[in-house]
Amino acid sequence: MHDAYLEKFLAGETLAASRLMSIVERGGDDAEAILTALFPRVGRAYRIGITGLAGAGKSTLVNRLIRHYRDQHLTVGVVAEDPTSPFSGGALLGDRVRMIDSCGDPGVFIRSIASRGSETGFSEKATELADVLDAFGRDVILLETIGIGQLEYKIHFSAHTTVVVLTPDAGDDVQSLKSGLMEIGDVFSVNKSDRPAAREYADELRSMIELRLSGSGWHPCVVATVGTTGEGVDELAGAIASHRAYLDTKGLFEEKRIQALRNRMTMLAEEKLKEFFWENEYIRGHFDDVLRDVSTGKQSPYQAAARIVESFKIEKQKGR
Numbered sequence: 001m002h003d004a005y006l007e008k009f010l011a012g013e014t015l016a017a018s019r020l021m022s023i024v025e026r027g028g029d030d031a032e033a034i035l036t037a038l039f040p041r042v043g044r045a046y047r048i049g050i051t052g053l054a055g056a057g058k059s060t061l062v063n064r065l066i067r068h069y070r071d072q073h074l075t076v077g078v079v080a081e082d083p084t085s086p087f088s089g090g091a092l093l094g095d096r097v098r099m100i101d102s103c104g105d106p107g108v109f110i111r112s113i114a115s116r117g118s119e120t121g122f123s124e125k126a127t128e129l130a131d132v133l134d135a136f137g138r139d140v141i142l143l144e145t146i147g148i149g150q151l152e153y154k155i156h157f158s159a160h161t162t163v164v165v166l167t168p169d170a171g172d173d174v175q176s177l178k179s180g181l182m183e184i185g186d187v188f189s190v191n192k193s194d195r196p197a198a199r200e201y202a203d204e205l206r207s208m209i210e211l212r213l214s215g216s217g218w219h220p221c222v223v224a225t226v227g228t229t230g231e232g233v234d235e236l237a238g239a240i241a242s243h244r245a246y247l248d249t250k251g252l253f254e255e256k257r258i259q260a261l262r263n264r265m266t267m268l269a270e271e272k273l274k275e276f277f278w279e280n281e282y283i284r285g286h287f288d289d290v291l292r293d294v295s296t297g298k299q300s301p302y303q304a305a306a307r308i309v310e311s312f313k314i315e316k317q318k319g320r
Helices: 002-010 014-026 029-043 058-071 093-102 123-137 149-158 198-212 233-251 253-278 281-295 299-317
Strands: 046-052 076-082 108-115 140-144 161-166 187-190 221-222
Touching: 002 014, 002 029, 014 029, 014 108, 014 123, 029 123, 046 058, 046 149, 058 076, 058 140, 058 161, 058 233, 076 123, 108 123, 123 140, 123 149, 123 253, 149 253, 161 233, 187 198, 187 233, 198 221, 221 233, 233 253, 253 281, 281 299
Parallel strands: 046 140, 046 161, 076 108, 076 140, 161 187, 187 221
Antiparallel strands: none
16 A cells, blocks of 8 residues: 555655555554655755744744745655644644645645654654655655744754744843753744834844854844745845855755764664664563562662663573
8 A cells, every 4th residue: 555655656646645644644664664755855855944942933923935946847845844733642733724825835844843842842753754854856846844942953963054033022031041042953943023122132142142153154144024024024135045055065965964964864863773672572581670679779760770880781681
């Protein structure tokens, strides 16, 4: 069945792409087989990460960027990570309403995914869905995070250009972003810039960026935008294009690709090792005994953890 979907996918059938993305989202062996089959076709699309604080207007800006790229006759894919419903476990799709004017456009493919407790704003599953869109031939892929602040660093490994969206309302919160979003942003959008003190906020942001700059590398741009009206969106797209040109001129695309692959391989290996460890019969059979020693004070949790790992090593050496 999956081979039939793949054949239709390669022929450009949108329904087949949607079906394959559903399989990938569920995970497991079928998902890995599909991603492996598509991997040689991945790498053509330009990926733009849209991240920032909750309520900054990321979805509205994404909608405007979609229209900008469609006006340039480029195809667009969107992977947007949404908060998980506490009742169904699915994605709360309220933000997708802001992209409603892109519905029905065959050159736009929007996919929302539930965060399912992700603490990094953009999960590995969302990156895999972006790979499917990449293999499907999208020219530009917009990756929107859920908006949880400093923890959204992993978008940096999934995107060529990372846009950090902030608003004048953030105020003193900018100070707390120095060790988080400030370090991953290639372009900064001061959205809702029609509000009071927006210019002062943008100037403060530029000053903070200048303070942390060193060497002759890329100097992040600060662009004033109003997502609801589209003001500044062309300038934002221009800043993204400038960063793309910088990466191209400096020959950094391959470096970013290798960095992203290293991060993905590390994450996947860690997940597989974790599954392998906890599925081991010896570990499952003796874990409660070790826990009992901790609960009675015979060992600390640290000693117990070391004991479990050492026992696992011994059992593997015995060939069990």
